[in-house]
Amino acid sequence: MIEARHLSKTFADRKRGTIHAVQDVSFQVEPGQIYGLLGANGAGKTTTLRLLATLLRPSSGTAVIGGHDVGTAPEAVRRQVGFLAASTALYGRLTAREMIAYFGRLHGLAEPEIAQRTTRLAAELEMDDFLDRRCDSLSTGMKQKTSIARTLIHDPAVMIFDEPTLGLDVMAARAVLRFVRDCRARGKTVIYSTHVMSEVEKVCDRVGIIHGGRLLAEGTLAELAARTGQRDMEEIFVQLVTAEVAA
Amino acid sequence: MNGRNVFAVFAKELKDALRDRRTLFSTLIIPTFVIPLLSFGTLGLGSKMVAKARDQKPVVMIVGGDDAPQVAASLAKLGRFEIVPPRAGHEQLIADKVVGAVLLLPADFAAALRLGEVPRATILHYEGELRSGFAADELERFVREFREQQIAATLEAKGLPLRTVRPFELARRNVAPPEKVGGNLLGGFVPYLIIVLCFTGAMYPAIDVTAGEKERGTMETLLCSPAARVEIVLGKFLLVLTGSLTSMALSLGSMGATAMVTGALMHGGAEATVAGAGAGGGSGYVPMIAPLGLLGVLALVLPVAVLFSALEFTIALFARSTKEAQSYLGPLMLVVLMPAIVGMLPGIDLNTTLAFVPLLNLSLACKEMLSGVWHWPYLAIIFFSTCLYAAGALALAVRMFNREDVIFRT
Incomplete structure (x- = not known):
């Protein structure tokens, strides 16, 4: 389970002064649920997810993931989290198998267990043909599959996806979305950030709309539609953001 | 950790x-x-x-000393030098690396020696140029030996032993x-x-x-x-x-x-x-x-x-x-x-x-x-x-x- 409690993050910038990247964001995601974090570029999605993945420390507020506080037990949090983002690249000089094994080791898995899980993941993700090829020679789709296997090697209870379909072709993007749904089916707690409205409609159970670092609204698609009187996700988003800007 | x-x-x-x-x-x-x-x-x-520079015979020139052909003869006898005939512009010849070093003697060098004067022998060379340096070193060694011979001859003529001017030998030995x-x-x-x-x-x-x-x-x-x-x-x-x-x-x-x-x-x-x-x-x-x-x-x-x-x-x-x-x-x-x-x-x-x-x-x-x-x-x-x-x-x-x-x- 993920529980964000009044999360805030500020950055000091010499030119722009203090930047409030995330302001007082609170939400909760249950196991077996996909929570969509929807926002435009620069809305604060990545910062929120980096706070949850303990890559950044909150300026105030906190989050509890699988019973562990991100501020006081970051390593314990990371042990339960699989984080996949467009910015989490692969080591080009390692093979896909070595890449997966490396993260297995960092998660404290024994070598036989790593080998066994790698074989299973390679079969599930159809990676056998390129498992022993260096990552820098893989296609974008192959790289994404390797990244997915990397996030799953320790079988995390929580999956965090930060715009995972960015730069992917239609087929690769569909494969990623299928994988996100599989995670839900396996009872994992999933948080999915995107600025693509259609993806939210396809995979998310609940949606949080973020703008200017603030969570403007959250709920199921039906709840948000009822609140705004709009049926289309894009229209819902535009109406909520426009109202915020006007206010 | x-x-x-x-x-x-x-x-x-x-x-x-x-x-x-x-x-x-x-x-x-x-x-x-x-x-x-x-x-x-x-x-x-x-x-x-x-x-290579050390192995090559230094090219030298003697300018002056018209009344002292024995200097050039002694130098030639050693066989260690290539002696070129004197000609004008010897400093430029050194700069152009045609000659390594030049021994400048007064025209009446031998006469001055005979009269008991102290004529000056000058070695011209090009500082920093390897071959010129070697030539100058070799030439200087020759001139010193030549001077020693002159001293020995003078002493002998006066019936004095060499130790009159060299009362003891000097040696240098490394102990490190x-x-x-x-x-x-x-x-x-x-x-x-x-x-x-x-x-x-x-x-x-x-x-x-x-x-x-x-x-x-x-x-x-x-x-x-x-x-x-x-x-x-x-x-x-x-x-x-x-x-x-x-x-x-x-x-x-x-x-x-x-x-x-x-x-x-x-x-x-x-x-x-x-x-x-x-x-x-x-x-x-x-x-x-x-x-x-x-x-x-x-x-x-x-x-x-x-x-x-x-x-x-x-x-x-x-x-x-x-x-x-x-x-x-x-x-x-x-x-x-x-x-x-x-x-x-x-x-x-x-x-x-x-x-x-x-x-x-x-x-x-x-x-x-x-x-x-x-x-x-x-x-x-x-x-x-x-x-x-x-x-x-x-x-x-x-x-x-x-x-x-x-x-x-x-």
């Missing part, structure tokens, strides 16, 4: 580095082959040039053992070399595992793992240290082996040592380095390598890209070299204050140890103070790795 994670990070970085041609080139190929080839190639070429000579000759150069090699060996790995990772987008991937930041830093740092020490060891080993082979070829093998090549010059005397001194140097180098690795890691970590990191570390090399150069200067000796100055202390201590001089209190200060600096640099690296504005500075 989990040692398994530290090792996992180190093993991965090592595998990664061994597959990177640029790292292999800078850490293995250059120190093993290029540096010794360049060093000994240049040294060999220089020695060859000097030997070969390792002391080696230490003095090479003591400044060896630490200079070690400092350069340690620094350059750490540079590329440091850039690759920090700014390189940021640039390739893998830093964030690694930070997602449960490994603590300090474990990641230590794993990466160990790789940088490995690069530094490997580069230095390979280079020194390769240079030592090249020197031994060169020494064996030059001196028949019996006396060949690391210090043998080139250091003995043309004297036939082969200086050596005290083996224990070399061990002492290596013991002192270890904390210096740690210091360099941690500093270069920290600086490269701050950079956004490999290019930016190179622009920081490149000029730093000059800063690092300054203490080593100061240590090579004559007259600067190790004392309590200087024992605390990083790098300069190493440079000075190496000079002493390679000469077989062991100042234990200073050595202890140097070792422990450098360890302290190295620990501080490593702590700084961990601190920087924990700073979000550094790690996400892209």
Whole structure:
């Protein structure tokens, strides 16, 4: 389970002064649920997810993931989290198998267990043909599959996806979305950030709309539609953001 | 701290580095082959040039001394010179390297000698020009011998023994053992070399595992793992240290082996040592380095390598890209070299204050140890103070790795 409690993050910038990247964001995601974090570029999605993945420390507020506080037990949090983002690249000089094994080791898995899980993941993700090829020679789709296997090697209870379909072709993007749904089916707690409205409609159970670092609204698609009187996700988003800007 | 994670990070970085041609080139190929080839190639070429210049008969000219043909005759009799007939513009001839040196005598040289006057013989040469220098040296030796003969003849004519003007003989003999000579000759150069090699060996790995990772987008991937930041830093740092020490060891080993082979070829093998090549010059005397001194140097180098690795890691970590990191570390090399150069200067000796100055202390201590001089209190200060600096640099690296504005500075 993920529980964000009044999360805030500020950055000091010499030119722009203090930047409030995330302001007082609170939400909760249950196991077996996909929570969509929807926002435009620069809305604060990545910062929120980096706070949850303990890559950044909150300026105030906190989050509890699988019973562990991100501020006081970051390593314990990371042990339960699989984080996949467009910015989490692969080591080009390692093979896909070595890449997966490396993260297995960092998660404290024994070598036989790593080998066994790698074989299973390679079969599930159809990676056998390129498992022993260096990552820098893989296609974008192959790289994404390797990244997915990397996030799953320790079988995390929580999956965090930060715009995972960015730069992917239609087929690769569909494969990623299928994988996100599989995670839900396996009872994992999933948080999915995107600025693509259609993806939210396809995979998310609940949606949080973020703008200017603030969570403007959250709920199921039906709840948000009822609140705004709009049926289309894009229209819902535009109406909520426009109202915020006007206010 | 989990040692398994530290090792996992180190093993991965090592595998990664061994597959990177640029790292292999800078850490293995250059120190093993290029540096010794360049060093000994240049040294060999220089020695060859000097030997060639020395073997050639010096081209000399005698100007003046019209009434003293015996001077030219004595010179020709020696067979060591190529004598060219006198002609005008002899200074220009020296500058044009047509003539190595010119012996200028007064026109009435012999007459002046007979009258008991003190005529002046002048040797013209071109300072800094190797062949001219050799020619001038040889010519001067001849003139001295000629003067001795004149003195002997004069004394004999007056029935006086030679000891009238030479009451005793003068000789010079070296009492310094070969390792002391080696230490003095090479003591400044060896630490200079070690400092350069340690620094350059750490540079590329440091850039690759920090700014390189940021640039390739893998830093964030690694930070997602449960490994603590300090474990990641230590794993990466160990790789940088490995690069530094490997580069230095390979280079020194390769240079030592090249020197031994060169020494064996030059001196028949019996006396060949690391210090043998080139250091003995043309004297036939082969200086050596005290083996224990070399061990002492290596013991002192270890904390210096740690210091360099941690500093270069920290600086490269701050950079956004490999290019930016190179622009920081490149000029730093000059800063690092300054203490080593100061240590090579004559007259600067190790004392309590200087024992605390990083790098300069190493440079000075190496000079002493390679000469077989062991100042234990200073050595202890140097070792422990450098360890302290190295620990501080490593702590700084961990601190920087924990700073979000550094790690996400892209």
